[in-house]
């Protein structure tokens with residue numbers, strides 16, 4: 001069979017990673033992105049070892065390393081006193097135990113790294129997918145300008161409000177979590193006086209939290225803070241905020257937190273949505289990937305990481321099942337859905353744990369964590385093993401080997 005035509009709707013982290021993984025597997029995918037130019041939100045992103053491992057496998061190691069900051073540890077502090085609740089080593093430990101680094105990256109840098117490896121040629125901009133029709137053993141993909149493209153396979157990597165998902169499974173609104181995030185990136189020199197370490201630091205306060213880490217080789221500081229929000233109109237799920245609005249949400253917090261907020265200039269507000277796990281991701285010759293398939297709250301910092309894992313597994317499944325795309329999509333879904341559904345659930349659980357508001361609950365949580373940190377620190381560090389030690393590519397290959405042994409017997 002000649003090389004199948006694979007069309008990816010959406011040029012975010014997931015769409016670009018999928019295109020790259022497919023290219024490396026010998027396919028010639030094309031990415032159709034609605035925006036006129038790729039302009040990810042001005043914010044940082046954490047890439048945990050499960051994601052960096054996949055990015056290294058995709059040949060992005062060198063450029064990623066140059067753009068990233070590797071945090072030494074995760075430090076969780078109390079909102080007003082700054083007293084440490086617990087900490088977990090990341091830098092060297094991640095390399096030794098998971099064989100891959102933990103990185104903090106500016107989203108624009110991550111896009112640039114993926115694009116550098118992929119090349120511009122597969123990318124089509126100003127192409128908003130509006131839906132698809134199954135025809136001639138494949139799919140006709142329709143675009144907002146009235147044009148259409150025929151493909152053997154359509155991958156919907158078009159985010160939480162996915163048009164491909166709606167066309168495949170019908171409309172359904174995502175669930176508003178009751179939280180909104182403030183996000184800002186500021187030049188590191190503005191907060192030099194704070195002498196911040198190269199850590200991932202999270203300050204936990206009643207009902208909200210504030211997190212910061214360095215990106216862009218240490219030249220910039222990324223701040224992300226989550227606050228309760230009663231309602232949010234779906235139509236404007238991200239909006240421009242102001243430093244004073246940001247500050248007003250953190251009255252009475254530690255002076256270091258207030259200094260970081262005062263140093264911000266451009267502030268974004270982001271409504272936090274997720275969905276229940278979908279019963280299925282694929283229909284015929286169409287499948288979903290990343291937030292289109294499994295949008296999750298950001299409290300495990302895994303949405304982008306899971307999109308990258310999806311990408312390498314999907315490419316692996318397609319390359320093994322040449323000429324049998326439906327089987328490949330079934331295998332992809334079987335391999336990926338249990339893990340991403342679990343992370344969706346755990347991320348919801350973390351929303352509660354991070355944002356306890358009643359003083360008695362906060363005291364109980366902090367005391368338990370301090371005691372665990374003191375007497376069983378390994379327990380805190382290893383609680384993330386199931387996420388960070390995962391090698392998506394190896395798991396997919398092992399599954400394929402198992403299947404072929406099964407078929408031979």
Ligand SMILES: Cc1cc2nc3c(=O)[nH]c(=O)nc-3n(C[C@H](O)[C@H](O)[C@H](O)COP(=O)(O)OP(=O)(O)OC[C@H]3O[C@@H](n4cnc5c(N)ncnc54)[C@H](O)[C@@H]3O)c2cc1C
Pocket residue numbers: 009010011012013014015032033034035044045046047127128129130157158159160161162163164181183224270272289290291292298301302303304305306307
């Ligand atoms: C506050 C916050 C912090 C986060 N922190 C982390 C973190 O630290 N680590 C982590 O791994 N994840 C994190 N995430 C999650 C992560 O940002 C997302 O999971 C990730 O961006 C999903 O990638 P995606 O490519 O699936 O979707 P998106 O990033 O949403 O990309 C979708 C792309 O599709 C395009 N598109 C949309 N509709 C169409 C259409 N109809 N036709 C064509 N193109 C279309 C969009 O323009 C966009 O370029 C965070 C999320 C939030 C909100």
